[in-house]
Amino acid sequence: MIADGVEDEEKWLAAGIAGLQQNAFYMHRALDSNNLRDALKYSAQMLSELRTSRLSPHKYYELYMRAFDELRKLEMFFKEETRRGCSIVDLYELVQHAGNILPRLYLLCTVGSVYIKSKEAPAKDVLKDLVEMCRGIQHPVRGLFLRSYLAQVSRDKLPDIGSEYEGDADTAVDAVEFVLQNFTEMNKLWVRMQHQGPAREKEKREKERSELRDLVGKNLHVLSQIEGIDLDMYKDSVLPRVLEQVVNCKDEIAQYYLMDCIIQVFPDEYHLQTLDVLLGAFPQLQPTVDIKTVLSRLMERLSNYAASSADVLPEFLQVEAFAKLNNAIGKVIEAQPDMPILGVITLYSSLLTFTLHVHPDRLDYADQVLGACVKKLSGKGKLEENKATKQIVALLSAPLDKYNDIVTALKLSNYPRVLEYLDTETNKVMSTVIIQSIMKNKTRISTADRVEALFELIKGLIKDLDGAVLDEVDEDDFKEEQNSVARLIQLLHNDEPEEMFKIICTVRKHILGGGPKRLPFTVPPLVFSSLKLVRQLQGQEENPFGEEESTTPKKIFQLLNQTVETLSNIPAPELALQLYLQCAEAANDCDLEPVAYEFFTQAFILYEEEISDSRAQITAIHLIIGTLQRMHVFGVENRDTLTHKATGYSAKLLKKPDQCRAVYACSHLFWVDDQDNVKDGERVLLCLKRALRIANAAQQMSNAARGSTGSVTLFVEILNKYLYFFEKGNPQINVAAIQSLIELVTTEMQSDSSTPDPAADAFFASTLRYIEFQKQKGGALGEKYEPIKA
């Protein structure tokens, strides 16, 4: 049925074109033979094809364009005709003899164009006549095209100032009058389309109307091109009259399109100077008009205008642009009670962008906007609508983008209040946006107050909000969020220790509520941040003013102790252990023996009580050994206790090779190169021997269990430890011990039961090469090596 309609339409169009071409052919012939009577007859017949009611606007346009081309030729002919002595006035009458109105008016406009050019009558009179006569076409589509033709032929003939058709003093008024009248009539026809025809074709009609809208809008464009319209005229007559038509037509499509048109075609400075008039029209529009888009575009344009030159900014202040816009938005929202919340937010969002561009210094404006937004949102609860929340994110991101500085945004008291209305998910998104902004701009947030405010803003990431659903959270997303929080914590810094300490306390306060899933992400950066502060203080004289309250490493360590403890409760013992060790090392550097001891104790307790996984144990024990080795703060007794414990743990590891490695690592605990009081050669040897025993045991176990001995790697590793201490001058490590170890390895390797292990072979070979190398290098070390036979 519909397909048939389209096909029919094609047929009708084809028939129309054929008829038009045929008559155009006869018309050309008449033109060629200068036969005016025939030319008029055939042109009228040709134009009669435009009388059709069967074509959609789209197809009609095609037909119209063909007629248009022909009319250009006819116009040339008329011009020549007047040069041949035919009076233009007679010609103007002659074409009006045509019986059918549509051809008559097309011809009249065509002759009218020549008439104006001839200057035998003032342009304004001819134009006035034409625009009046066109009233005869009341059919919307035909009328719109006819008037569009009139607009087209007249646009270069307006009696504008500076034009060759310029008239008397009020010439621009005449030009405006003409365009406005044509515009008004066209708009009326356009609006009327909506109400003609059956209701079920409403959608089709609206589509057709939108195809025609540019014909109407063109008039506004022409209007904007009239030189003679100065600001006063625009303000006093042009704009009010255009708006009057827009408001009075009471048509949704027209109002939306035309308001947008006005905003786009007239210069920004005019908009600025006529803001009250322009804005005054908005609340009068139909409640269904999409005002938010139009108004947003206006604000966008004004923003760009403000950005274009600093010179125009005073104008904005002078006309109180912000107050007017703000006021207008309020009124529009009031006038359209059914406006979805999305619209409201979009409007405020645009206003915010506007004020940020135009009045970057007026934070209070921005805050006002946010406040107004909060007011509108209040009582609506959390926003469910996806688009609306997105728009809020845009709204809240705007100040961040503008100032590149969260600090400024933090001064906006209404900022967090808007955030309240976001659902958890969006809240997180917004928090991420904020953090990203900080990181991108490397914003320094350097006071505890601001940190407090900031964390209040991003609390969606910091803790579970009420009623939040915990499941459904993507693991990766979660990690990413928390990592960004971690990065943020690292960024908070103040050179002033007092303030930094406050910052740390603030952050701590916030993150501790984060729950077991967040703490592993947030505690480490806080710890390291604190340690950084410790290191900073460490360089200074302690307590330079002797004030009790001032920040001391001790105080920080106390805080750290409590902080890390939260991790062990989660539980995240491995992480806690690492952090304890870090703290211990820092305490060591601060010469705080008891503190360091305490941290170690905590670490050991964790090791004993919480870390049961053998692999974790291995890692932990090596960390402990490594850290302990570097500690210099401990007295002999404490150190003994700790090393003893560590060695003990080492020997109790599950797998023999792990035991072996831990034990030989422990040897370092007794020999610290730069600490003369820790050079206990004997205990080093003991450790190494013990390691050897364990290695042996491992070989035997392997032999017993699998029928072949394991790799000799352990032996080679121990050999390397021997060589290390040998070089460092441990008297207990002598050539003989090394020699026998080399032989042991050699024997083991040659044993039948040994499993071939190329890596171990290579390791051993390169160890031997090292010995040879040292020998050849000579010097004191070379001499020492000399007796060893590889």
Next chain:
Amino acid sequence: MNFLIGAFKPACNISITFSDGKSRKQVPMKKENGKTVMVPLFQSKESIAGKVSIEPLQGKKIEHIGVKVELLGQIEMYFDRGNFYDFTSLVRELDVPGDIYERKTYPFEFSTVEMPYETYNGANLRLRYVLKVTVSRNYGGSIVEYGDFMVRNYSSPPPINNSIKMEVGIEDCLHIEFEYNKSKYHMKDVIIGKIYFLLVRIKIKNMDLEIRRRESTGSGANTHVETETLAKFELMDGAPVRGESIPIRLFLSPYELTPTYRNINNKFSVKYYLNLVLVDEEDRRYFKQQEITIYRQRDS
């Protein structure tokens, strides 16, 4: 045979010439056989003068009992078996009875002739002026020749010429107000006006303005009325809404009008009407007819 030919041919050639024939304006006139010929144009109270030439055929003489020229104003009703009514009849005797042997020329003059009516060629009648030359004979019948001319009378613009303004309508359906700038128009005039739509509840397709000519002949029960639409001029295309006002500008010059004739010699009238016609989408016609007066204005 020669005798026969001679019997049917007129015995002489009669020609009528007007004394100012070269300078006088000639206008086209349609003859009964459909041909158009150019004839001189006169108006009332002009003198009609000229010459009548009678030239007998070679070697013949014409015996007559008198030669006269008449100026006749006639109304001919087509339905009345072609009867003529002469409303004007003037005679000039040109010659006393005698014989004409060779070409003979008689001047004649009708001075200041009252010709109150215009030449008119209508659907059911015609009004014509003619010069009739009669050569009367005792036998063989009289020889008659006619000379046509036309009469047009000019009026000066009427001192009172009101506009026509009227509100018409169909209750709750259509109310319009229309205005024509005058009630009396000269033949090359232009009708200016407008139609204002006060109420539109029907779907109008278009609106035309027609010029209708109403020719009535006879009187009483024998009245014959012939109406003819001379112009159909489209004023509006499409459906207007309330409050629209549609301009009218109709040039009368392209149409073949005559002045309005009222009760000419108690025989006939020719009247003109403007008929405003609105056509709706179901092709129903709504119309209102108004008489206008047409007069002939002297060309400036």
